[in-house]
Amino acid sequence: MSKTDWIQQEMDGLKSQGLYNHIRTIGSPQGAWLTVDGKKVLNFCSNNYLGLANHPALTAAAKKAMDEMGVGPAAVRSIAGTMTLHVELEKRLAQFKGVEAAITFQSGFTANLATVPALVGKEDVIFSDRLNHASIIDGCRLSGAKIIAYEHNDVKSLEEQIKANLKDFRRALIITDGVFSMDGDIAPLPDIYAVAKKYDILLMVDDAHGEGVLGKGGRGIVDHFGLHGKVDVEVGTMSKAFGVVGGIVAGKAVIIEWLRQRGRPFLFSSAVTAPDAAACLAAVDLLKDSTQLVDKLWDNAKYFKSEMKRLGFNTGVSETPITPVMLGEAPLAQQFSRELFEAGVFAMSIGYPTVPQGKARIRVMISAAHSKDDLDKGLEAFKSVGENLGVI
């Protein structure tokens, strides 16, 4: 017996349950079509909602920034790594989103790890949607606060938990995903806000899949619901619709200022590079100037979803371009994904622990980069694999 044998045994277990991650390698830029493991396939996997990951305006901005500013920031931002580009990006993001201030992080994941522990600690309580993203959960755990999960998107359950528990703690925080990434449903933010207001509790929403997708021209979930000035903290990412990398926290100036003082990933880890920041700025400019890409994304999503339903697929409860194709058991979802790949469509299966046991699915990510012809090719492949496997 070696001391790592248990790891191999665990991995063998994952493989036998159909839960082992087989990671494919992409040999082309992001777009509607990709070269994956050497094969040209239709891309239904990426979070590249607006097709910005390889957009000429973004790559040109990145190249220019690299020529003028080099690549790495060479220090954490609080010591010597804040460049004009980082400051400009934060200013423009705040304007774009209609908030008092914004701060950027290396990723959406680190934005959550920074924000939650800065706002609550051991004497406090967090009311967290049961299906919140892993990075929220990790941020909550890091904070040391008591975590109380309420039922998914269930404001009654939230209020019951608040009534039963709030008095035992110093401060509280309500946290929800904006768009739930596996089901594509949207948090009932106006109702959650009403509860937060009633009990005077800080409200934080992680809008990673709503940034660049929801609201006017992609201004996010707060704009979508017209809740400007009411949600205390809005977390977002520039790695999805924005097509680059980096996390955002937007909201009240005092909270943003506090994160510059107490957000540990800000204080102890270097920022994104100059070309990254410049590419993000170019993305903000594109979205500020036109809603065309966001409109195309939604047109594509509506078309694809209604055609999938017509074919007889169960696309769950999605209200967004995220289109889950519910299949049930993980091995079936994995086989479906493999057969789609054979048919020239790249769409990954998702199983436990990312989604609950028995709720395995193929998750289709629709993009503004898809043409109608691309979507029709995808639908054809789904139809033939679905019939072949007896799903429809």
Ligand SMILES: *Cc1c(COP(=O)(O)O)cnc(C)c1O
């Ligand atoms: C993707 C995602 C993140 C992480 O964003 P990155 O910028 O890729 O680190 C955080 N929260 C939610 C809800 C997400 O969907």
